[in-house]
Amino acid sequence: MLLIPCPWCGEREEAEFHNGGEAHIERPKNPDKLNDEEWADYLFMTSNTKGVYLERWVHDHGCRRWFNVARNTATNAIITVYKMGQKPPKGVR
Amino acid sequence: MKKYSIFSLARNALGFHQGWEQAWRSPDPKPAYDVIIIGGGGHGLATAHYLAKEHGITNVAVIEKGWLGGGNTGRNTTIIRSNYLWDESAAIYEKSLKLYEGLSQELNYNIMLSQRGVLNLAHNLHDVRELQRRINANKLNGVDSEFLTPAQIKEMVPIINMEPNARFPILGASLQRRGGVARHDAIAWGLARSADSRGVDIIQQCEVTGILRDGGKVTGVETTRGTIKAPKVAIVTAGHCSVVADMAGIRLPVSSFPLQAMVSEPVKPIINCVVMSNAVHVYVSQSDKGELVLGAGVDGYTGYTQRGSLHVVEHQLASLCELFPLFSRLRIMRMWGGIVDTCPDASPIVSKTPVEGLYINCGWGTGGFKSTPGSGWVFAHTIARDEAHPLNAPFNLDRFTSGALIDEHGAAAVAH
Numbered sequence: 001m002l003l004i005p006c007p008w009c010g011e012r013e014e015a016e017f018h019n020g021g022e023a024h025i026e027r028p029k030n031p032d033k034l035n036d037e038e039w040a041d042y043l044f045m046t047s048n049t050k051g052v053y054l055e056r057w058v059h060d061h062g063c064r065r066w067f068n069v070a071r072n073t074a075t076n077a078i079i080t081v082y083k084m085g086q087k088p089p090k091g092v093r
Numbered sequence: 094m095k096k097y098s099i100f101s102l103a104r105n106a107l108g109f110h111q112g113w114e115q116a117w118r119s120p121d122p123k124p125a126y127d128v129i130i131i132g133g134g135g136h137g138l139a140t141a142h143y144l145a146k147e148h149g150i151t152n153v154a155v156i157e158k159g160w161l162g163g164g165n166t167g168r169n170t171t172i173i174r175s176n177y178l179w180d181e182s183a184a185i186y187e188k189s190l191k192l193y194e195g196l197s198q199e200l201n202y203n204i205m206l207s208q209r210g211v212l213n214l215a216h217n218l219h220d221v222r223e224l225q226r227r228i229n230a231n232k233l234n235g236v237d238s239e240f241l242t243p244a245q246i247k248e249m250v251p252i253i254n255m256e257p258n259a260r261f262p263i264l265g266a267s268l269q270r271r272g273g274v275a276r277h278d279a280i281a282w283g284l285a286r287s288a289d290s291r292g293v294d295i296i297q298q299c300e301v302t303g304i305l306r307d308g309g310k311v312t313g314v315e316t317t318r319g320t321i322k323a324p325k326v327a328i329v330t331a332g333h334c335s336v337v338a339d340m341a342g343i344r345l346p347v348s349s350f351p352l353q354a355m356v357s358e359p360v361k362p363i364i365n366c367v368v369m370s371n372a373v374h375v376y377v378s379q380s381d382k383g384e385l386v387l388g389a390g391v392d393g394y395t396g397y398t399q400r401g402s403l404h405v406v407e408h409q410l411a412s413l414c415e416l417f418p419l420f421s422r423l424r425i426m427r428m429w430g431g432i433v434d435t436c437p438d439a440s441p442i443v444s445k446t447p448v449e450g451l452y453i454n455c456g457w458g459t460g461g462f463k464s465t466p467g468s469g470w471v472f473a474h475t476i477a478r479d480e481a482h483p484l485n486a487p488f489n490l491d492r493f494t495s496g497a498l499i500d501e502h503g504a505a506a507v508a509h
Contacts, residue, residue, distance in 0.1 A: 044346035048335035
């Protein structure tokens, strides 16, 4: 069971949260200009990193707010959390 | 390779079992091979076996960073079935099941295949309709599948909870009689022994650290035991496929998740088939040792830790007790996790890649064990002929660009 530090509520058990997949995947600015490869990359491809992974979580059984987490997928250590819209802190990876 | 038989058993018994030869060699890697297979799990070993047997390509190395079958091959719940909804999936899983049926003879190694039947339960009207749709689709594809009424289920599994006040009443089930279980270690060992006897080098404790390329063409691999050259390299690393593909600059639509399983203390024979339930979310069978083998859910986040969270286990055991109240005092002996590589459409990738001479077989997710021989068979064809077999042509990497997905999510009788 992960202990996830919600930026608003503090440390809570993983069961209160829901994982929202990889963070910082931006919807294309000009969708009608994209070719099929670029759509495939946006829709389906993932980094699936072994190591520090940037991902989104939502505290859906708590404050219901989204935030970003940098977690090491090889050890489950949570490196840091930061708010939506923010860039990952420098040196996190 | 010395043949295993009742006579070899008797002969070796007379020699106090000191005369058995090693099932496969542990050679040092040669400087070059015709084909390098990265990953010594069931799928990689099956690929090597069929490359040698079906295509006569024996100058092959299987490179494994740990030991044979120590990853998902030794961590699954050993269930085999082929009752998938879509034509493409039914065809490849049915091919695999047919190969399983002859595998003990083919390998001269007892894989302990037990076709005891696989039940998938329906708990509401929608489940029943989906189930019947799948049964009909299976029949059209020549896959054995039949509907069982609650009374027939009770007769087959007397210990199941059929009380009318059950929270999740059982309204029916699909049954694939040819489905069942097999000994997962034996499959890895039997395939390794067969491939080795045909000249394949199986190199354990050797990790691939880089994939060598020259102008968009693969030339070999960098490993912890030096450089090994080959014009063809095949990635069969399941949960770690993204990590290895990244060495060749290939991005995959794969996410790796921990999938948990566990066994109970051994008890006398009490359940003689495999029972799976989507809605209550449990799958259970009994091993030859008497342990209940239980499969749990996938954790909700990417991970490589080979262990999952405890609340998934708690949910799993609650589900077990819902269906089988008499198991409530049974104790769990061991639990573990394997890293499953899942695609957005819950179907595998068995394909060529944009790099010439580089092939990939991954994304089997929670269906890897049952597909082991079929996956190896089509992948060996793809590598040997440099083109996909009709069975794996739909499972190419390009489908995520073309949009021709094979959406088995919830359609394939999967329990998660």
